[in-house]
Amino acid sequence: xxAATAAxxxxxxxxxxxxxxxxSGMGDNLFAPNAEITREQMAVxxxxxxxxxxxxxxxxxxxxFADEDKIGAWAKEAxxxxxxxxxxxxxxxxxxxxxxxxxxAEVAAMFVNFMEAGK
Numbered sequence: 517x518x519a520a521t522a523a524x525x526x527x528x529x530x531x532x533x534x535x536x537x538x539x540s541g542m543g544d545n546l547f548a549p550n551a552e553i554t555r556e557q558m559a560v561x562x563x564x565x566x567x568x569x570x571x572x573x574x575x576x577x578x579x580x581f582a583d584e585d586k587i588g589a590w591a592k593e594a595x596x597x598x599x600x601x602x603x604x605x606x607x608x609x610x611x612x613x614x615x616x617x618x619x620x621a622e623v624a625a626m627f628v629n630f631m632e633a634g635k
Contacts, residue, residue: 530549538561538565554615555613555616556615557618558626559595559604560594563593563595563597571630571633573597573598574601574602575600575601576602577600577602580599581595581606582610582611584596586614586615587614588614591614598626601629602629602633603629604622604629605625
């Protein structure tokens with residue numbers, strides 16, 4: 517199935533984001549719209565959106581998270597770019613907690629930081 521023909525049976529409103537490379541599914545033409553989102557999934561979605569709109573992300577930090585080895589290979593580029601741009605932050609001890617669930621507050625803060633980064 518190509519991005520242009522993708523159709524999530526359980527989340528038709530997501531098809532635009534999939535077709536534009538912003539989100540991906542869980543397999544079997546499912547998006548799992550009611551599943552919780554991990555912190556690394558959240559970072560990848562916003563990073564993909566930033567690429568879609570050709571956003572220039574600043575590089576304000578040169579270091580990485582202390583638990584970078586726990587970040588999925590598929591998410592490292594996005595997490596590191598979002599961290600370098602100060603769009604997302606870690607938890608205690610400079611840990612990212614990649615498989616931890618993102619809270620509504622963390623998502624809101626990330627969006628605010630993203631909007632501020634472009635100014």
